[in-house]
Amino acid sequence: EALDFNQLKEDKSLPKAKPFKIIKSYNAIDERVKISGWVHRLRNKKSLCFLVLRDGTGYLQCVLTGDCAKASANLTLESTVSLYGTIKKLPEGKSAPGGVELSVDYFTLIGLAPSGDESFTNKVQENADPSLLLDQRHLMLRGETLSAVMKVRASLLRSVRRFYDEEGITEVTPPCMVQTQVEGGSTLFKLDYYGEESFLTQSSQLYLETCLPSLGDVYAIQESFRAEKSHTRRHLSEYTHIEAELCFLTFDELLSHIEKLIVTAIHYVLEDPVAGPLIKQLNPDFKAPKSPFMRLEYKDAIKWLQEHGIKNEENEEFKFGDDIAEAAERKMTDTIGVPILLIKFPVEIKSFYMKKCIDDPRVTESVDVLMPTVGEITGGSMRIDDEEELMAGFKREGINPEPYYWFTDQRKYGTAPHGGYGIGTERILAWLCQRYTVRDCSLYPRFSGRCKP
Numbered sequence: 001e002a003l004d005f006n007q008l009k010e011d012k013s014l015p016k017a018k019p020f021k022i023i024k025s026y027n028a029i030d031e032r033v034k035i036s037g038w039v040h041r042l043r044n045k046k047s048l049c050f051l052v053l054r055d056g057t058g059y060l061q062c063v064l065t066g067d068c069a070k071a072s073a074n075l076t077l078e079s080t081v082s083l084y085g086t087i088k089k090l091p092e093g094k095s096a097p098g099g100v101e102l103s104v105d106y107f108t109l110i111g112l113a114p115s116g117d118e119s120f121t122n123k124v125q126e127n128a129d130p131s132l133l134l135d136q137r138h139l140m141l142r143g144e145t146l147s148a149v150m151k152v153r154a155s156l157l158r159s160v161r162r163f164y165d166e167e168g169i170t171e172v173t174p175p176c177m178v179q180t181q182v183e184g185g186s187t188l189f190k191l192d193y194y195g196e197e198s199f200l201t202q203s204s205q206l207y208l209e210t211c212l213p214s215l216g217d218v219y220a221i222q223e224s225f226r227a228e229k230s231h232t233r234r235h236l237s238e239y240t241h242i243e244a245e246l247c248f249l250t251f252d253e254l255l256s257h258i259e260k261l262i263v264t265a266i267h268y269v270l271e272d273p274v275a276g277p278l279i280k281q282l283n284p285d286f287k288a289p290k291s292p293f294m295r296l297e298y299k300d301a302i303k304w305l306q307e308h309g310i311k312n313e314e315n316e317e318f319k320f321g322d323d324i325a326e327a328a329e330r331k332m333t334d335t336i337g338v339p340i341l342l343i344k345f346p347v348e349i350k351s352f353y354m355k356k357c358i359d360d361p362r363v364t365e366s367v368d369v370l371m372p373t374v375g376e377i378t379g380g381s382m383r384i385d386d387e388e389e390l391m392a393g394f395k396r397e398g399i400n401p402e403p404y405y406w407f408t409d410q411r412k413y414g415t416a417p418h419g420g421y422g423i424g425t426e427r428i429l430a431w432l433c434q435r436y437t438v439r440d441c442s443l444y445p446r447f448s449g450r451c452k453p
């Protein structure tokens with residue numbers, strides 16, 4: 001016979017329960033606590049109920065007996081409750097999150113989630129069509145995998161900021177609404193800005209470059225937008241772009257800096273008490289990258305592709321000047337199996353602002369960082385610092401330089417050698433957390449055909 005929730009009574013002779021978040025409760029052995037959260041798992045036997053409570057900080061195994069067990073017969077998954085009871089250390093040989101169990105003596109119901117057709121499990125069936133699951137993203141995020149990825153994401157961004165801070169690099173927040181392009185006109189999202197044509201930013205790079213004379217080395221962690229028409233597992237329409245711009249350095253120093261950032265940030269994430277174990281769970285075979293990374297010149301990559309019989313987009317043998325598109329790049333990276341700094345791409349397949357190599361003007365001081373299973377996670381380069389040469393770059397790409405006066409002025413009012421890069425947060429996460437697609441690494445992914453919820 002189920003008991004109505006309201007009929008439960010707290011025994012006032014017990015010690016007063018102290019409110020705790022789950023993660024802190026793991027250390028509150030033998031204390032009487034009050035813990036609020038969502039019913040994550042529920043197993044009801046007649047006079048005994050096992051429940052896993054979730055509050056975003058962790059999971060807690062709870063045991064309900066007596067009247068509490070009876071009242072729990074009406075509980076449903078995802079209902080919110082406050083549980084009162086005593087934290088018990090689990091005996092040797094048994095396992096549960098934090099190595100503890102909550103012995104519940106009283107609980108209150110805060111919000112009852114639906115049962116039947118509307119039940120949580122009906123909404124987020126594991127084998128459902130991915131697009132239906134994306135409609136239920138707000139509910140899917142409650143799952144163990146997605147929430148783990150989001151925690152790793154938070155830890156990664158924190159680690160990247162910590163690295164920049166230690167390197168004395170200043171954070172800035174450039175605008176997202178702009179009137180210039182950085183990475184080609186075809187992927188611009190147009191925006192009606194009080195009647196003027198504007199775009200959502202593709203990259204904060206040009207703005208970061210303008211900060212060098214006033215702030216020195218700078219970085220931004222900002223959304224970038226790309227109207228990518230193709231559906232691939234690594235393209236989003238909106239992604240979180242980690243970008244930095246550094247001055248008075250050489251190409252080689254830029255490469256070393258990128259390496260150091262990746263190695264250090266990953267190290268910080270792995271030693272994070274929350275994120276470290278989550279990576280073990282999501283990506284058990286993950287090996288922390290070590291510097292120096294393999295450096296591979298574009299021309300040697302072309303040779304490698306030829307030797308391994310991998311074909312270009314036209315299904316022909318690769319030749320110098322070809323873009324190494326996603327499929328071929330992935331095959332090469334997965335075969336080589338270690339992080340690669342792919343450097344010195346030809347002028348024609350790279351952006352207008354990239355500096356040419358002094359010893360070979362066919363190629364640029366450019367770099368893509370390639371990681372096994374994902375491919376490119378970072379793109380960067382040294383920038384043209386000569387005004388005339390930059391103007392020639394605009395001309396080559398058919399871009400009117402006039403709206404870029406604030407960017408080209410940097411070459412006029414005290415030019416300086418400088419370079420920078422952008423990292424796709426969702427891409428580095430897909431590698432770190434072993435996700436098939438970057439969509440799993442974004443809170444509410446945007447791609448063509450998807451702008452909700």
Ligand code: 4AD
Nearest residue numbers: 203205226235236239243377378379420421422424
């Ligand atoms: O190589 P990209 O286009 O380089 C730039 O935007 C430079 N202006 C950055 C800079 O030097 N400050 O993009 C940089 C990175 C890529 O390596 C990739 O990781 C990510 O941004 N990226 C995307 N991630 C998800 N979805 C997309 N559509 C992406 N496009 C680029």
